[in-house]
Amino acid sequence: MTEPKIDIRQLTREELFDSITLSEFAFQFELSPEAKEERIRQADPNQYWGYWIDGKLASKLTILDFQTWIGGREYKMGGIAGVATWPEYRRQGMVGKLLRHALRTMRENGQTISMLAPFSFPFYRRYGWESFTEYRKYEIETDKLAGVFAPGEGTVERVPLEPETVGPVYEAYAKTFNGMLKRDDTYWRERMFKPKKGTAAVYRNAAGHSRGYVFYQVRDKVFKVHELVWLDEEARSALWKFIADHDSMMERVELQAPKDDRLPFLLPNPRFKQETVPYFMARIVDVAAFAAQYPFLPGAADVFTLRVRDEHADWNDGAFQLRIGADGQAGIRRLGGDEAEALTGAGYELQLSIQTLSALLVGSAEAQWLHAIGRIAGSAEAVQALAARMPRQTAYLADFF
Template sequence: MNEIRTLQPHELQESIALSQFAFQYELTAEQQAEQVGKMDPSQLLGYFKDGTLAAKLQVIPFHTWVNGRRFAMGGIAGVATWPEYRRGGMVAQLLGQALKSMRDRGQTLSFLAPFKFEFYRKYGWETYVDYVRYEIPADKLPKFEAAEGSKIVRVDKNGELLNSVYEAYAKQFNGMLERDAHWWNERYLKGKKGTVAVYVNPQGEQRGYVFYQVKDRAATIHDFVFLDEEARRGLWKFIADHDSMMTKVELNAPADDQLPFLMHDPRFAQERTTYFSARIVDAESFLAQYAFEARGDAEPLYLRISDRHAEWNEGVYRLDFTDDGANANVTKLPEGEAPAEEALLSCSIQTLAALLLGYQKAGFMSRIGRLGGADEQIVRLGNAIPQRTTYLMDFF
């Protein structure tokens, strides 16, 4: 008998065994016991074949920001299948069940780190974020001066001390995680070694921080967070003052980061990497919560969405804009009731995610055949989507 369900507490050890095999790591008995104590079986979905755990995944409850608004998001992690059960469609069924569970919980978005982008695209997830990896030799570090009266203060590794600055920074991007106390202290800071230093401006306000480690003459920056240019320059001066201890600095930055332009010599290693994928779980709820670009366009938009793996998203939606276009009343039209073709836009659920998260633009998606509709409607949709950079500093 085949069955998909959440795991029971006594089955957590089986899940750990599968993860160790699939992701090729080993835990001691003590580490396994500690991990079991931290696991929530209600987050784990298993595919059981004749009573044996054959495949599993985890749905972690998160929140993320899109256009400054907070959205509930389900993070898919730990997807694994024993080799003897692979290529039997078990992961596809688990993903389908996960989508239903996330919808029931009000999680309108889902993120995951794909082992293969093409695999998860089949099920509606789409690339949504890149980052730039810098490797800066010590002699090329920025030559900035700190503002007079500012200071750097070393603090404990405590998320409560950092979260207000982090959150203000994160809200500027689409797709950053909200870090609650558990994520900060049990999952993020606990797993990384290093020092935290906060930038305090001349007015006594905390406007940035850096979390970094210097080891083997290399500085690895885990978080580099700043709320204004003054804070950025002050933090970089602080890092540069470690020059006698290191030969290089390594860090990630948003895809549109402009640090190289600010430096006296921008010729250093810069590598752009495609990172996570995103999916819209519940299109109607997501569109109703989404913050559009205020522009005074009162005419409705009609959007036909296709979604083979979440049938509740299939259909035609009418978006009636309010508040100068910043919000929309969303109506899913009855089947067979649709506007004239010249007023209708059409796309898949993964195309919609790439558009609304700001990763791709409507004109480009139209040119490559992934967004259908008249040119006028393509332009209107593009104008309705705020321009924000996607970014993610975390991993799960």
């Protein structure tokens, strides 16, 4: 019996039709011929990777080129999307091979972190991704908003859906979280305004500075918030006053918010429908490159030995010496076998998996808690020393890909 010819490679533009057909089947949607042609026209074939058997596309994924903020610093991020396999080829390890290939590709591209929306958290945990963000989903009856919020000293104005109107406010807001996407004009137009119909309103303070906005649609008595962004409490209050003033048109407001949002505390009656939704996963692609850029806090100079387990990226699997200067600048290098052995038990030493390190550095879990549940091995003193150098920002992603 002849062995099948197996190949993992990028798709050509002509082969994007096959990728879309597989996505339609796997994700249960259907595009018109015109929509398929438009998607092919806009796509970058370099981002599409397929697992081919005897010239037939069996499995595929996409590596999207994004930038995200971690601790206020921009990181190149590889967004994994469109992972799908035809049924007759499933459970043969093809997706795992594609993911390992994607890790090497992202590393070569300088994408030191990766994110994805999982169909299964346990499945992607096997390959080093870890849960990194969740959001709060609200459904608020109109009467719970009446008379609660002050209008502020500025004005709320409905504005055209243009990137230059809301983009600067979004960027200032996004930098305060770990994991938000950097959006260019094309992203705003094609991924925000085009698929999400509605209206935008901006709050400008008394000095005329834009300090927040709401992008929304009112339909069938529901005020659907696509995005609510505010840079200070005055802007938040004014925008919620604006939302509440639609009371004659709506019965409830629906929106999602960061997991640490305090809206329930602000309302006289916080008994409305609230749901915590597990959302995206993240994974460090390149430990050395990611840590070297990380915004550690200033403090006494520290040296750590990090022993990282990563079954799917051998460049991460091993011991690293992490030096954090008094100014927070980090230097990191991988240790050779003899060096790693010699440093065993000396100074601050921590042992952890790539999943745990990812959760720790993107801010989805605190060092002391990870140590308490056995996800970090090492002394309490070492854990406390590292925790003291970690910036605290909420992990949040407002987008989907």
